[in-house]
Amino acid sequence: xxxxxxxxxxxxxxxxxxxxxxxxxxxxxxxxxxxxxxxxxxxxxxxxxxxxxxxxxxxxxxxxxxxxxxxxxxxxxxxxxxxxxxxxxxxxxxxxxxxxxxxxxxxxxxxxxxxxxxxxxxxxxxxxxxxxxxxxxxxxxxxxxxxxxxxxxxxxxxxxxxxxxxxxxxxxxxxxxxxxxxxxxxxxxxxxxxxxxxxxxxxxxxxxxxxxxxxxxxxxxxxxxxxxxxxxxxxxxxxxxxxxxxxxxxxxxxxxxxxxxxxxxxxxxxxxxxxxxxxxxxxxxxxxxxxxxxxxxxxxxxxxxxxxxxxxxxxxxxxxxxxxxxxxxxxxxxxxxxxxxxxxxxxxxxxxxxxxxxxxxxxxxxxxxxxxxxxxxxxxxxxxxxxxxxxxxxxx
Numbered sequence: 001x002x003x004x005x006x007x008x009x010x011x012x013x014x015x016x017x018x019x020x021x022x023x024x025x026x027x028x029x030x031x032x033x034x035x036x037x038x039x040x041x042x043x044x045x046x047x048x049x050x051x052x053x054x055x056x057x058x059x060x061x062x063x064x065x066x067x068x069x070x071x072x073x074x075x076x077x078x079x080x081x082x083x084x085x086x087x088x089x090x091x092x093x094x095x096x097x098x099x100x101x102x103x104x105x106x107x108x109x110x111x112x113x114x115x116x117x118x119x120x121x122x123x124x125x126x127x128x129x130x131x132x133x134x135x136x137x138x139x140x141x142x143x144x145x146x147x148x149x150x151x152x153x154x155x156x157x158x159x160x161x162x163x164x165x166x167x168x169x170x171x172x173x174x175x176x177x178x179x180x181x182x183x184x185x186x187x188x189x190x191x192x193x194x195x196x197x198x199x200x201x202x203x204x205x206x207x208x209x210x211x212x213x214x215x216x217x218x219x220x221x222x223x224x225x226x227x228x229x230x231x232x233x234x235x236x237x238x239x240x241x242x243x244x245x246x247x248x249x250x251x252x253x254x255x256x257x258x259x260x261x262x263x264x265x266x267x268x269x270x271x272x273x274x275x276x277x278x279x280x281x282x283x284x285x286x287x288x289x290x291x292x293x294x295x296x297x298x299x300x301x302x303x304x305x306x307x308x309x310x311x312x313x314x315x316x317x318x319x320x321x322x323x324x325x326x327x328x329x330x331x332x333x334x335x336x337x338x339x340x341x342x343x344x345x346x347x348x349x350x351x352x353x354x355x356x357x358x359x360x361x362x363x364x365x366x367x368x369x370x371x372x373x374x375x376x377x378x379x380x381x382x383x384x385x386x387x388x389x390x391x392x393x394x395x396x
Contacts, residue, residue: 034071034074034075035070035071035072035073035074035075036068036069036070036071036075037068037069037070037396038066038067038068039065039066039067039068039069039394039395039396040065040066040067040394040395041063041064041065041392041393041394041395042062042063042064042065042392042393042394043062043063043064043108043390043391043392043393044060044061044062044390044391045060045061045062045063045092045106045108045152045388045389045390045391046058046059046060046388046389046391047059047060047061047093047095047106047386047387047388048386048387048388049095049098049099049384049385049386049387050385050386050387051382051383051384051385052099052372052375052381052382052383052384052385052386053098053099053100053375053381053382053384054098054099054100055098057098059092059093059094059095060092060093061090061091061092061093061094061095061106061108061109062090062091062092062108063088063089063090063108064088064089064090065086065087065088065089066086066087066088066089067084067085067086067087068084068085068086069082069083069084070082070083070084079125080124080125080126080130081122081123081124081125082122082123083121083122083123084119084120084121084123085117085119085120086117086118086119086120086137087115087116087117087118088115088116088117088118088173088174088204089114089115089116090108090110090113090114090116090174091113091114092113094109094110094111095109096109099372099375099384099386100375100376100384101348101350101372101375101376101384102160102297102327102329102348102375102376102377103153103154103155103160103163103301103325103327103348103350104153104154104155105152105153105154105350105370105372105384105386105388106152106153106154106388107152107153107154107156107157107173110174112207114206114207115206116174116175116204116205116206116207117135117204117205117206118135118137118173118174118176118204119134119135119136119137119140119176120134120135121133121134121135121136121179122134127184128184128185128186129182129183129184129185130182130183131180131181131182131183132179132180132181132182132183133178133179133180133181134178134179135176135177135178135179135204135211136171136176136177136178136179136181136196136198137171137172137173137176138158138170138171138172138179138196138198138222139157139158139172139173141181141183141194141224142158142194142196142222142224142237143158143159143162143224143237143266143268143287143289144268145233145268145270145285145287145303146233146270146283146285147270147271147283147284147285147305147306147307147321148270148285148303148305148307148321148323149307150307150309150319150321150354150356150366151305151321151323151352151354152352152354152366152368152370152388152390153323153325153350153352153370155301155303155325155327155350156303156305156323156325156352157172157173158172159266159287159288159289159301159303160298160301160325160327161264161266161289161290161291161296161298161299161300161301161327162239162264162266162289162291164296164297164298165220165239165241165262165264165291165295165296166200166202166217166220166241166245166262167200167201167217167245168201168202168203169202170198170200170202170220171198171199171202171220174204175202175203175204175207176202176204177198177199177200177201177202177203177211177212178198178199178211178212178213179196179197179198179199180196180197180198181194181195181196181197182194182195182196189227189229190227190228190229190232191225191226191227192225192226192227192228193223193224193225194223194224194225195221195222195223195224196221196222196223197219197220197221198219198220198221198222199212199215199217199219200215200217200218200219200220200241200242200243201215201216201217217243218241218242218243219241219242220239220240220241220242221239221240221242222237222238222239223237223238223239224236224237224238225237231271231272231283232270232271232272233268233269233270233271234268234269234270235267235268236265236266236267237265237266237267237268237289238263238264238265238266239263239264239265240261240262240263240264241261241262241263244259244260244261244262245259245260245261245262245293245295246258246259246295247259247260247294247295247332248294248295248296248297248330248332248333248336249294249332249333249335249336249339250294250332250335260293260294260295261292261293262291262292262293262295262296263291263292263293264289264290264291264292265289265290266287266288266289266290267287267288267289268285268286268287269285269286269287270283270284270285270286270287271283271284271285273306280308280309280310280311280313281308281309282306282307282308283306283307283309284304284305284306284307285303285304285305286303286304287302287303287304288300288301288302288303289301289302291330294330294331294332295332296330296333297327297329297330297332297333297377298327298328298329298330298333299328299329299330299331300327300328301325301326301327301328302325302326303323303324303325303326304323304324305321305322305323305324305352306321306322306323307319307320307321308320308321311355311357312357315357316358317356317357317358317359317364318355318356318357318358319355319356319357320354320355321352321353321354321355321356322351322352322353322354323351323352324349324350324351324352325349325350325351325352326347326348326349326350327347327348327349327377328346328347329344329345329346329347329348329377333377334346334377337377337378342378343378343379343380344377344378344379345374345377345378345379347374347377348372348373348374348375348376348377349372349373349374350370350371350372350373351370351371352368352369352370353368353369353370354366354367354368354369355367356390356392362393362394362395363391363392363393364390364391364392364393364394365389365390365391366389366390366391366392367387367388367389367390368387368388368389368390369386369387369388370384370385370386370388371383371384371385371386372384372386
């Protein structure tokens, strides 16, 4: 009974948030403020573990996005400058506490509920590129494959080997960090190169401790280059932390902490495979990365999948997507499990099948089905089978 009350309360919250967002959008249009764009999105997920470890209770979680983009040239005459502010709210259950996958299965699940200032940055055009400074989501521009955008599982957002790095994760959802990012376009064929220095100690205003301004944990340096044009992207990336991190399991003489450098590389391919202008298009992606060091549960990860959009004739807002992901566990993770008496697996892998359809303007319904083998990197565990229903409401 309590779970149904929670669902009702969250449904009311979603409707109220949508109403507020709609009113804000109408107010913006009526004022006609050139150079300002207010965005709003509300997501509610209903998660039902169908089989595997843990209980099978239905759980509900939600995500609220409120963004403001400002063209400073149009607003105040600051040529080639833009500003971006992103407020993020997350509440509800933590279903992966029970299902216990290593990589997660829902990309709006967070460890701590709350409202955060996720991004706040300024960007300035310089020659054939730009320079950005402020609170920054690394996954907004690095390790991105657009064809994976409909999938719900976190490994399709950013490779697990990078997502699991750092003292408390890199600057990605739901925690960001101060960053300096430069980007440069190369020629007329879509060539690009971008690089960023990001505080290794992530934290947002709204979390205990707030934003770290001291850089005591050093920085993570990330670079990516390749070719990106309409319907095609090929890129290579590399990253490294400036400070060493503690070994996940082993220790030095006398039990002293053992530290080592953490760094990695990745590659990605994303593009349209078939389709005609104005009709359905089939796109696909393939990517993977490896990590050096034993400070994370991973040594490599890979993801691939396909997206068909529109998926149905006469349903322009429909999309069907299928994705496969795998993460190979590090020797340190397997040793740690063995020390606890657990049987470690060499990998955790999964499959996701999802269909999304815009049933009303701005309102999308998305059933999702996932199977995860060796959840938690533990061998002999029953596969986790998860059903999920996502309700999204977006105003742009």
